[in-house]
Amino acid sequence: MKKFTIFITLACVVMITPMALAQNWQPAGDNWIAKWWGLDLVTETGGFNTSAGIDYLAEGSGGLISNASVSTRDGAGKTANAIVNLPDNGGALAWSIVDINVADQLNMSTSHGHPDARDITWHGIIAIISPDERTTTMHPAHDDYAQIWINGEQVYDNSAWTGGAQEVTTPTEINLKQGENFLHFKCGESGGADYVNLHFEATDTDLLIAPTTDNLFLDILTPVEPQGKLATQWADLKRK
Ligand SMILES: [Ca+2]
Ligand SMILES: [Ca+2]
Numbered sequence: 001m002k003k004f005t006i007f008i009t010l011a012c013v014v015m016i017t018p019m020a021l022a023q024n025w026q027p028a029g030d031n032w033i034a035k036w037w038g039l040d041l042v043t044e045t046g047g048f049n050t051s052a053g054i055d056y057l058a059e060g061s062g063g064l065i066s067n068a069s070v071s072t073r074d075g076a077g078k079t080a081n082a083i084v085n086l087p088d089n090g091g092a093l094a095w096s097i098v099d100i101n102v103a104d105q106l107n108m109s110t111s112h113g114h115p116d117a118r119d120i121t122w123h124g125i126i127a128i129i130s131p132d133e134r135t136t137t138m139h140p141a142h143d144d145y146a147q148i149w150i151n152g153e154q155v156y157d158n159s160a161w162t163g164g165a166q167e168v169t170t171p172t173e174i175n176l177k178q179g180e181n182f183l184h185f186k187c188g189e190s191g192g193a194d195y196v197n198l199h200f201e202a203t204d205t206d207l208l209i210a211p212t213t214d215n216l217f218l219d220i221l222t223p224v225e226p227q228g229k230l231a232t233q234w235a236d237l238k239r240k
Helices: 002-016 048-052 056-061 073-081 226-239
Strands: 035-042 084-086 091-093 095-099 120-130 134-143 145-150 153-158 172-176 179-189 195-199 208-210
Touching: 035 084, 035 091, 048 145, 048 179, 056 084, 056 120, 073 120, 073 179, 134 145, 134 153, 134 179, 145 172, 153 172, 179 195
Parallel strands: none
Antiparallel strands: 035 095, 035 120, 084 091, 120 179, 120 208, 134 172, 134 195, 145 153, 145 179
16 A cells, blocks of 8 residues: 555656656747747738737637737647638748747748748747746847737737847836746838847746747647646546
């Protein structure tokens, strides 16, 4: 009985411990975040002011996802099955791992294989796993109009380009909860330079960022019902 109890305890520890330890998380702290879970570029937007007023995700998915919802576990998970269909703005757009060159003034274009696009909108998501509840500061760079959502709430709305791919004009205080947080970065471009970039504080080195450096995103998100499932299994074991 004692051995059995120890076995069950170990089994539960293994099951409950987030897959955190085994993953190649992107570094946080004040490192620019290079990998995003990104949507193909929305095209022919008519410019950043028009783009900022349109929820392309909701429009193109029939409401399955939205700008706000993809900054939650539920909405981020639904991107697995959400083609964003925008016949007048690029067609059937899909999600994939997107690498940005964090030093490139045209990284919205180049991250999707274009030399220098205009009238486009870029969408990218990251998961941020925090060991605790905290208030910290995010540092976004963008050209042109950036809008950012965290955990279902819009936290940033800035139509003015910041002046360089690593220039930040508006550091913004944010709240993170313990465990998984999601951030959605939307940026609309009219012409000229087009870039997105983001980092946290130098003291935030204990945050874990996904996609991982080996390109995992959806596969490493916390299962939607881990608590209930574990509780059921535990009850089954006790009955036996
Ligand atoms: Ca621009
Ligand atoms: Ca451009």
